[in-house]
Amino acid sequence: MEKYERHQFDVIVIGAGGAGLRAAIEASSLGGKTALVCKSLLGKAHTVMAEGGIAAALAHVDPQDNWQTHFRDTMKGGQFLNNWRMAQLHAQEAPDRVRELERWGAVFDRTTDGRILPASR
Numbered sequence: 001m002e003k004y005e006r007h008q009f010d011v012i013v014i015g016a017g018g019a020g021l022r023a024a025i026e027a028s029s030l031g032g033k034t035a036l037v038c039k040s041l042l043g044k045a046h047t048v049m050a051e052g053g054i055a056a057a058l059a060h061v062d063p064q065d066n067w068q069t070h071f072r073d074t075m076k077g078g079q080f081l082n083n084w085r086m087a088q089l090h091a092q093e094a095p096d097r098v099r100e101l102e103r104w105g106a107v108f109d110r111t112t113d114g115r116i117l118p119a120s121r
């Protein structure tokens, strides 16, 4: 007979890229006993290949940057096929998430005066 173990969790997150890891951190920090499942090695996800930049309207170089512009660009770039609510949440949340990544030790390119370097348009 096949032997297997049973485990009990409040939350099971499938996928250990950036999205899954962030979801697991949130679930765990809210007190849920959390499991993370991925089909490959932990850390082997598309997320670790993304070195080109991360879109977030930080507005610390161009004061006209804001989440509405980011939202509009995202919808336009997606030929308006995007789920608009997800695109809105993404644009609104992105600056705080980038600052959070920075607090957690992510290394970003810098401007000469030490701010996160915005991507050129």
Ligand SMILES: Cc1cc2nc3c(=O)[nH]c(=O)nc-3n(C[C@H](O)[C@H](O)[C@H](O)COP(=O)(O)OP(=O)(O)OC[C@H]3O[C@@H](n4cnc5c(N)ncnc54)[C@H](O)[C@@H]3O)c2cc1C
Pocket: 014, 015, 016, 017, 018, 019, 020, 037, 038, 039, 040, 041, 044, 045, 046, 047, 048, 049, 050, 051, 052, 053, 054, 055
């Ligand atoms: C080469 C490259 C460069 C990129 N550069 C950029 C960039 O510069 N800027 C940018 O914003 N985006 C970039 N992207 C896109 C970005 O990496 C992805 O949009 C983002 O990482 C997706 O994150 P995710 O957590 O949703 O998925 P992933 O990081 O792909 O994680 C998916 C996870 O799910 C797991 N999984 C998949 N199927 C199963 C299954 N059936 N059962 C269990 N686990 C499963 C995988 O093992 C993995 O752990 C790039 C992508 C690539 C490939």
